[in-house]
Amino acid sequence: MTQKMEGFDGVLNQVGTFGRFQGLVLFCMTIQAFLSWHHLSAVFLAAVPPHWCKVDDLDESGWTLEQIRNFSIPKSARAGSPYAWEPCSYYDFNYTQILTESGSSFETAFSSTFTSGDDDGTTLPVKECVTEWNWDRSVYNSTVVSQFNLVCHRRLLVGTIQGTYMGGVLIGSLFFGSLSDQILGRRRSALISLFVSLFGGFGSGLVTSYQLFLLFRFILAAGVAGSYQNCYVLMLEYANPAARASLGLLGQLSFALGYMMLAVLGYFFRSWEDFQLVSTGIGLALISYYWILPESARWLLHRGDYDAAYKTLSYVAKINRKLIPEKEKLIQIFHQHHNGENNPSVSTNNESKLNARHANKLCSILLVSVDNYWKLLKTREIRKRTLLIWSLFIIVDLVYYGVVFDSATLTNDPFLLVFLAGLMEVPAYTLVIPCLTILGRKPTVIGTFTLTAVCSFIVAYTPAGTEVVHFRLIYFPKFAKTGVKPERIIAEYELIRVAVSMSGKLFITTCFAVLYLLGAELFPTSTRTTGLASAVIFGRLGSILAPFIVDLVKTSYRDLPNIIFGLVSVAAGLLSLLLPETKDSEMFDEITELEKNGNNNPPVSVQIKLNSGLDIGSAVDEKSRTESNGGLSGTSNYVIHNSP
Incomplete structure (x- = not known):
């Protein structure tokens, strides 16, 4: 066969x-x-x-940039660092007078200006800067x-x-x-x-x-x-x-x-x-x-x-x-x-008429574009596929970019971070191929959404290493005498969170890739690029929401973004149950074909070839004669239509 x-x-x-x-x-x-x-x-x-206010009065002081910062910029506890330099304000001093009285000596100016009680700068007047800043150029020139x-x-x-x-x-x-x-x-x-x-x-x-x-x-x-x-x-x-x-x-x-x-x-x-x-x-x-x-x-x-x-x-x-x-x-x-x-040569659809009447006119292009997007919602089956793929793209973009933004603090080296994040995408695109070939698109999408949800929940409910250390010190006083170094516990728990988070990124990247493939397969040739484009458009709504969820929601509870990503991944997995399977099926070319077959795939013909000397053209002719006779002819060739 x-x-x-x-x-x-x-x-x-x-x-x-x-x-x-x-x-x-x-x-x-x-x-x-x-x-x-x-x-x-x-x-x-x-x-x-990293940046701090530029104080013009100190430009001619002869001090180093670090000395100028130490003298003019207050310190404050920000972003987990006990002494981060305040980026938007500087001390409101009479710098000209200070330079004159100290003879431009940094040590003299610092000792005479800062008393022992003012070393943290909390009692000194500050002023907001609004025009110029100095920049740390150790990583970026600009x-x-x-x-x-x-x-x-x-x-x-x-x-x-x-x-x-x-x-x-x-x-x-x-x-x-x-x-x-x-x-x-x-x-x-x-x-x-x-x-x-x-x-x-x-x-x-x-x-x-x-x-x-x-x-x-x-x-x-x-x-x-x-x-x-x-x-x-x-x-x-x-x-x-x-x-x-x-x-x-x-x-x-x-x-x-x-x-x-x-x-x-x-x-x-x-x-x-x-x-x-x-x-x-x-x-x-x-x-x-x-x-x-x-x-x-x-x-x-x-x-045509x-x-x-x-x-x-x-x-x-x-x-x-x-x-x-x-x-x-x-x-x-x-x-x-x-x-x-x-047959496109005799087609009477709207865009052909528009092209005939308004060739080379911008309004024709716009009308054809609007009409083509409207086709995605015009009839039952394509409308179902369109709304489903739109919803899934919103969720996969939201979770993908959310995981990317949330993992941005894994390393202080931005170049290494970006390289590793890109490297994680390689197995996501390659290891999934056997799954698609054996299981199909639908089970793979459901599985990757589910695994992403599991990873998100594990990250959300895995405590940070510092929390574990504090808990043991408070409730188990003997812990301090065990000789176990707190740094080791912190590193172990952070490693768990990083590993699980990267696993979640692997699964959601795989899901993203499969959905992109599905986005092209679900639509007929006449609207394929339009359908995929519309899915990408809706997906961008999720990518726009992601940084706000990570930055704003995180202020209420550190791991609340991961809980949200887990919940929406579960919802997406359930929605994916409605997807049609496109494995080993021919792609549609027309909307009418899609609507006629309903929720099934395009028919696949299977030819039982008993006479090896008959070519494809003969098989087509034989099929035509068979259908005209209302049944199977007396030849040794049969054409069986199967709609998986």
């Missing part, structure tokens, strides 16, 4: 399902790492170095924060760096997703969005005002979102059901690679302008897409552009070293699945 594929998967079977061409498309997706790292570049761009003084009363502006970037991702997903499905296709959308991202990236590294920096970052984000989505969808549309999971997960390794390489760039380029320009300049390598990135033959066939589709498929067959069948035969295999009911 051999499986005979219908529709585009049958076409793909003729030109090669997992060969050198698929490797080329995977390579195109992999170098998306040179764009995807912009998603996390704010870790370095928006870093807030950041956007230090460049534009986004501290103290301007600290809220730091959040707008990532906020406006996410806004650009929303718009880019919305705009390029719809254009890709309805007008431009995958290749042209990816190329246009690539140049948009390069323009925004170089612009944001050359600006001299904070407002322009935000504007160009917004443009950069829109381009990155459009390029990544279209390359990902293009890659999946050239994969058969058996290889789709492997390609989908391996393709997402580009994000992990970009994550790790970002740490290397940040380490070598400590100035934000250099970092931004270099990270964008490396992205020029993606201009090679113009020569190596093909259009989606599935999309071309769906649009058979000449362009055949030309593309010929290129695929050549790369895969396959013999290309005749064009009529490929079209026949493609339409076998659709039975001619959705």
Whole structure:
């Protein structure tokens, strides 16, 4: 018994399902790492170095920067440190008079100004600084924060760096997703969005005002979102059901690679302008897409552009070293699945009419985009899938970014932290492939959400090492005489919390990757990029909420964010029970097909081949004769339709 594929998967079977061409498309997706790292570049761009008020009267004192800080800046207990330097105020002294009376001697000025009772500075007058600060440049030469003084009363502006970037991702997903499905296709959308991202990236590294920096970052984000989505969808549309999971997960390794390489760039380029320009300049390598990135033959066939589709498929067959069948035969295999009911050449849908009446008009593009998004909610089955994937993307983004932000204090080395966080993504994208192949998408999503919840609850209810030590000292007085060092207990408990937290990140990253794959599989070709884009858009709502939950809720109870992440992960696991399974199934091409099959997968044809001399074309003809006779013919070939 051999499986005979219908529709585009049958076409793909003729030109090669997992060969050198698929490797080329995977390579195109992999170098998306040179764009995807912009998603996390704010870790370095928006870093807030230690800072303190700049006292102009001490500039000519001849003192070192450390001496100036010790003399003019009060100390206060902040962020767990008993003597952190106050970043937004300085002592309100007559510094000119002090320098004159002391002869600019630091020791004389310090001893005459600070009495023994004022060593902590609590009784001395202070004043807020509003214009200039000194910066600790031991880690960063400069950041956007230090460049534009986004501290103290301007600290809220730091959040707008990532906020406006996410806004650009929303718009880019919305705009390029719809254009890709309805007008431009995958290749042209990816190329246009690539140049948009390069323009925004170089612009944001050359600006001299904070407002322009935000504007160009917004443009950069829109381009990155459009390029990544279209390359990902293009890659999946050239994969058969058996290889789709492997390609989908391996393709997402580009994000992990970009994550790790970002740490290397940040380490070598400590100035934000250099970092931004270099990270964008490396992205020029993606201009090679113009020569190596093909259009989606599935999309071309769906649009009825058979000449362009055949030309593309010929290129695929050549790369895969396959013999290309005749064009009529490929079209026949493609339409076998659709039975001619959705022939794009005779389509009368709204976007075709709009294009005919309003070609080259902006209003046509906008109307087509709105109409395409409306299709996601128009009919029952696609509406169910859309609302379900939207809800799951909100939760997975919330938990993923929440875990990332909550673990930001695991090490004082930001470059090591980012590298390790990216390294954790590699097993998440690779080890899950056997699960997807054997168990399927649905059980994997349910399992990873459940394991994430378990890890979140363990972290929430595992006490910190300091709490354990204090508890034992208070309630077990003999503990102090045991000889056990408190530092050892603290380190052990913190290691447990870190290990479990990283395990939770591994599981939620895996879940994120699988949902991204599902987001492309659940929607038909006519709305695939639009459907995935809409899921990404809703997911950004979760990523926006995550830092607020970590920063604000944590003030009430330290581990309350982990409890919240655990609860929403449980809810997501229950919602995932409603997902359809897409393992080993052909992707739909039209909404009408999806609605007709309901909650089932597309039919998979199984051919019992008793006569090895009969080719696919003969099987198609035999199937047609069989159906016209109202039953099975007297041949040795049977076509059995199975809807798993």
